[in-house]
Amino acid sequence: xxxxxxxxxxxxxxxxxxxxxxxxxxxxxxxxxxxxxxxxxxxxxxxxxxxxxxxxxxxxxxxxxxxxxxxxxxxxxxxxxxxxxxxxxxxxxxxxxxxxxxxxxxxxxxxxxxxxxxxxxxxxxxxxxxxxxxxxxxxxxxxxxxxxxxxxxxxxxxxxxxxxxxxxxxxxxxxxxxxxxxxxxxxxxxxxxxxxxxxxxxxxxxxxxxxxxxxxxxxxxxxxxxxxxxxxxxxxxxxxx
Numbered sequence: 001x002x003x004x005x006x007x008x009x010x011x012x013x014x015x016x017x018x019x020x021x022x023x024x025x026x027x028x029x030x031x032x033x034x035x036x037x038x039x040x041x042x043x044x045x046x047x048x049x050x051x052x053x054x055x056x057x058x059x060x061x062x063x064x065x066x067x068x069x070x071x072x073x074x075x076x077x078x079x080x081x082x083x084x085x086x087x088x089x090x091x092x093x094x095x096x097x098x099x100x101x102x103x104x105x106x107x108x109x110x111x112x113x114x115x116x117x118x119x120x121x122x123x124x125x126x127x128x129x130x131x132x133x134x135x136x137x138x139x140x141x142x143x144x145x146x147x148x149x150x151x152x153x154x155x156x157x158x159x160x161x162x163x164x165x166x167x168x169x170x171x172x173x174x175x176x177x178x179x180x181x182x183x184x185x186x187x188x189x190x191x192x193x194x195x196x197x198x199x200x201x202x203x204x205x206x207x208x209x210x211x212x213x214x215x216x217x218x219x220x221x222x223x224x225x226x227x228x229x230x231x232x233x234x235x236x237x238x239x240x241x
Contacts, residue, residue: 025056026218033212134195144185
């Protein structure tokens with residue numbers, strides 16, 4: 001009952017709904033891709049699931065038309081990251097915010113071109129949006145790796161570990177932060193693999209993933225995001241495309 005109540009609460013918020021739609025969409029792509037490739041007798045069901053996955057992805061694309069303002073406000077509030085103590089974290093965060101801010105208009109133009117609203121080449125704008133998403137993911141991966149290294153150094157510091165006055169709650173908080181950064185790192189790596197797949201052919205492994213593998217990576221990323229949101233009790237944090 002508590003789980004149903006929590007899901008209902010999540011669906012009432014835009015970010016929570018987006019997170020659940022993303023998870024469902026990638027799960028449909030995973031199962032549909034497996035059925036189409038491995039179970040010829042169930043290929044029709046698999047095709048329908050892949051269609052459902054495509055429609056859910058399109059739904060999220062349309063909903064993101066209204067994300068620009070929220071992203072702009074967040075970027076403006078963060079500014080140059082003056083509150084960040086670590087210079088590297090500040091730099092990658094600022095660049096990541098810039099990449100995210102540029103991602104949205106590129107995706108909007110690509111969507112408008114596909115919908116015949118604008119007379120431009122949609123493929124070029126989809127490539128640009130995917131490139132900005134991939135850049136944001138790379139910067140997020142770099143930030144998470146750096147944070148994990150710094151936090152582990154702090155936990156292993158002899159002067160800190162040997163100090164009996166160090167509150168146990170503080171040590172647990174550091175360990176929880178390490179775990180959170182590791183989960184974020186894994187989620188971003190899964191998304192980055194898909195981002196490269198959606199780039200034009202000839203770029204690394206672009207275009208080489210079967211549908212089920214794209215679905216698997218997206219499902220892993222989405223479930224990690226859901227787990228972190230549930231653990232933190234916060235469904236308002238933005239999700240990946």
